[in-house]
Amino acid sequence: MSISIWMILKANFYSLFCWYKNNKWLLISILIWPYLMSFVILAMGILYGNLESFKERLNIANPVLYILATSAIAMSSVGIIDAVASFTIYHRWIGTLPYLVLAPVKTYKILLFSSIPESIISITLSIVAVIPAVMYFEGLLGIAKIIMVLLIVYMGMAPLLGLSILIASFALGVRGEENIASSLSPFILMISGVFYPIEVLPRVLQYVSTVMPTRYVIEATKILATYAIPEAKLLFTILYLLAILTIGYNSISALTLKSIEKWARRRGGI
Amino acid sequence: MKSSLLLKIRAILWLHSLRLTRFKLSFTNYVITIILWYTIFILGALMFVPRKQLPQIAPLTFWGLVMWNIISNSVWLIGGWTWFFVSQGFVEEHMLLNTRPSAVLVGRAFTGLMVSLIAIILVMLVFIGIVGEVIMEIQNLALLIVGLIELITMAICYGLFLAALSFVIRVPGTLLDVANFVVFIIGGVGVPTNKLPDILKYVAIAIPYSHAAEIVRCGVVGIEPYLGLHQELFTSSLITISMIITSIYIFKTIENHIRKHGVKAIGRM
Numbered sequence: 207m208s209i210s211i212w213m214i215l216k217a218n219f220y221s222l223f224c225w226y227k228n229n230k231w232l233l234i235s236i237l238i239w240p241y242l243m244s245f246v247i248l249a250m251g252i253l254y255g256n257l258e259s260f261k262e263r264l265n266i267a268n269p270v271l272y273i274l275a276t277s278a279i280a281m282s283s284v285g286i287i288d289a290v291a292s293f294t295i296y297h298r299w300i301g302t303l304p305y306l307v308l309a310p311v312k313t314y315k316i317l318l319f320s321s322i323p324e325s326i327i328s329i330t331l332s333i334v335a336v337i338p339a340v341m342y343f344e345g346l347l348g349i350a351k352i353i354m355v356l357l358i359v360y361m362g363m364a365p366l367l368g369l370s371i372l373i374a375s376f377a378l379g380v381r382g383e384e385n386i387a388s389s390l391s392p393f394i395l396m397i398s399g400v401f402y403p404i405e406v407l408p409r410v411l412q413y414v415s416t417v418m419p420t421r422y423v424i425e426a427t428k429i430l431a432t433y434a435i436p437e438a439k440l441l442f443t444i445l446y447l448l449a450i451l452t453i454g455y456n457s458i459s460a461l462t463l464k465s466i467e468k469w470a471r472r473r474g475g476i
Numbered sequence: 477m478k479s480s481l482l483l484k485i486r487a488i489l490w491l492h493s494l495r496l497t498r499f500k501l502s503f504t505n506y507v508i509t510i511i512l513w514y515t516i517f518i519l520g521a522l523m524f525v526p527r528k529q530l531p532q533i534a535p536l537t538f539w540g541l542v543m544w545n546i547i548s549n550s551v552w553l554i555g556g557w558t559w560f561f562v563s564q565g566f567v568e569e570h571m572l573l574n575t576r577p578s579a580v581l582v583g584r585a586f587t588g589l590m591v592s593l594i595a596i597i598l599v600m601l602v603f604i605g606i607v608g609e610v611i612m613e614i615q616n617l618a619l620l621i622v623g624l625i626e627l628i629t630m631a632i633c634y635g636l637f638l639a640a641l642s643f644v645i646r647v648p649g650t651l652l653d654v655a656n657f658v659v660f661i662i663g664g665v666g667v668p669t670n671k672l673p674d675i676l677k678y679v680a681i682a683i684p685y686s687h688a689a690e691i692v693r694c695g696v697v698g699i700e701p702y703l704g705l706h707q708e709l710f711t712s713s714l715i716t717i718s719m720i721i722t723s724i725y726i727f728k729t730i731e732n733h734i735r736k737h738g739v740k741a742i743g744r745m
Contacts, residue, residue: 242657246517249661251524253671254533260524299563389505392512401520 214311214319222323236281236328237335243277244336247401264403265432270343272431273401275355276424278332280400282359283366283420284391285328289321290370291390294377307467313378314463317371325367329359351430355423358441361448362423368455369394369419375463378470398424419451484575488583496587503591510549510595514541515602522606534607539696540666541599543689545592546624547631547665548656553588554581554635558642567643567739571731578727581639585632620695622709626716627688633719640723640730643739665689669702677702684719687712 226233248270251260257269266272294317297303306316333356340348373390397411398404398420404412415421422444429436429444496503518537525533558581561567567577603611614620660666662676664686669677680686681703690701690708701708 246657246661246666247520250517250521250537250666253667254521254537255524255526255529257524259526263523389508389512392509392516396512396516400516402523406519 211315211319214316215323218320218323222327233331236285236331239281240274240278240332240336241339243280244273244339247273247277264428266428267433268344268431271340271348271351272427274336274339274343275333275352275427275431276400278336279355279359279420279423279427280395282325282329282332283362283395283423285332286321286325286363286366287370287373287391287394288388289324289328290317290367291373291377292388293317293321294374307471313467314371314460317374317463318367321367321370325363326360329356329363333359354430354441355427358423358426358444358448361445362419365419365448365451365455368452368457368459371459372455372462375459375466378463378466394418394420397421400424417451419448419455422447422451484579488579489586491580492583492586496590503587507591507594507598510545510591511598511602514545514595514599517541518599518602518606530607531610534603535611535613535697536668536693537666538600538603538611539692540660540689542592542596543624543627543665543685543692544656544660545595545599546588546628547634547659547685549588549592550585550628550631550635551638551656553591554584554632554639557581557584558639562643562739567734571735576731577643578636578640578724578731581636582632585628585635588632588635589628614696615698616695618695619691619705623688623691623693623695623712626712627685627692629716630684630688630719633716633723636723637719637726640727643730643734644737659683659685663689664702668693668699670699684712684715687715 251257260269261267264272294303297306307313309316333352337349337352340352344351370390397407397415398418399407399415400420404415404421407415426441426444429440518541521537522530522534561577561581566580570577570580600611662672662679663683664672664680669680669686669690672680687701687703687708690699690703691705691712693699694701694705694708703711
């Protein structure tokens with residue numbers, strides 16, 4: 207019997223459902239993460255400085271909405287990258303990686319479609335979690351903006367998945383059980399300017415950030431936190447860039463994974 | 477055959493040094509991960525501080541992060557590591573070989589301190605790049621050392637306490653991070669107790685780390701500790717001793733419990 211994409215998706219949705227059902231604390235912790243991140247930044251910032259300086263330096267009108275939304279984006283990005291990049295190392299640890307590689311479906315498809323359920327759930331939970339706070343501070347307009355952020359993050363998920371598969375393919379080539387992917391999420395977030403303007407980073411990192419999908423998702427959030435009704439042209443430029451990155455990353459990762467997989471099989475590293 | 481204490485310490489240190497060298501990529505990756513997360517938070521928090529005040533605020537932020545790093549490494553590299561330790565069946569194996577799991581877990585402090593040391597040096601370089609060498613100025617080295625030793629001991633005891641609990645309860649590891657974040661802000665670690673709102677000052681006093689943190693800050697920038705220097709020194713020493721006794725007692729009790737009832741693995745990390 208051939209394995210369809212639908213079967214991979216269904217199996218992974220079911221697996222996740224069981225994880226959350228059996229471990230409700232895990233679900234609760236995902237919901238409170240964006241609040242914790244916002245709390246730490248806001249508390250440290252306010253106790254040591256003031257909101258006015260933050261508004262002035264980031265050139266935004268609404269710092270609370272911005273911090274809540276960017277924290278949710280940060281956590282959902284971490285969720286996406288971990289879902290893919292840690293996939294190979296996790297299966298190597300539990301001894302199921304050889305079975306996945308030998309399965310009658312391409313490894314690229316397994317990596318991509320196995321991580322889609324976790325990515326979708328991670329994004330949705332992280333963004334939906336901040337809705338009560340946004341409703342309290344910003345009212346209905348705030349909720350409309352958060353829904354727009356959610357849609358943009360879904361768009362940003364596609365290139366991020368490609369980028370994560372690229373990293374996962376390198377993890378496939380590493381012998382042993384070393385985790386080489388965990389620094390990827392904070393690196394991507396750091397150069398995307400999650401709580402600060404990109405301009406504070408060294409010039410080299412600013413150039414690298416131009417190919418990071420999260421940078422554009424955060425820029426879109428900044429636009430939404432600055433204007434009551436943002437100009438459509440600004441948002442569409444971002445969506446256009448995300449589409450280009452999607453094609454680019456997914457094409458490169460498909461090719462890279464194929465050759466690394468072949469090499470790792472020949473060498474016996476899986 | 478009964479082995480001497482010295483031999484056991486040597487064996488445990490050898491085990492963890494061997495793991496450290498074999499997993500050098502994981503080790504490097506972990507250190508980089510810490511530095512990157514801290515850089516994100518530092519840059520975010522410094523955006524709130526007016527430029528003129530940066531030289532006064534930066535040392536407090538830096539040492540707050542140093543203390544947070546020590547606490548969170550002990551939590552993750554001792555308390556969180558049990559996920560790996562249990563899933564590989566090492567608890568039973570060590571017990572069968574007449575080695576207490578707690579002794580192996582205490583040895584993880586070696587890995588934790590190595591990670592902290594390298595991460596702190598690199599975070600210091602990031603800070604020097606942002607605000608200059610002002611963060612290297614220390615008012616009283618003796619107080620700084622006393623505060624740090626107490627904080628490290630408390631953090632190891634807390635990590636051991638979590639490790640013991642993780643053998644018998646099913647709480648996901650992510651909640652450890654939640655507790656870390658809370659301790660960082662309202663536990664008087666990241667922010668001096670006297671800067672907290674009145675109600676939170678009571679919470680900070682109740683959290684053991686705040687007393688050692690106040691001593692560290694007194695040593696670095698000369699801020700008078702919230703309860704006064706002598707009282708903070710006495711309180712933090714008392715808490716450190718109590719935490720050592722409590723963690724040893726809890727681990728012994730739980731080891732006896734798992735001999736009878738077996739181990740329950742900690743939830744998904």
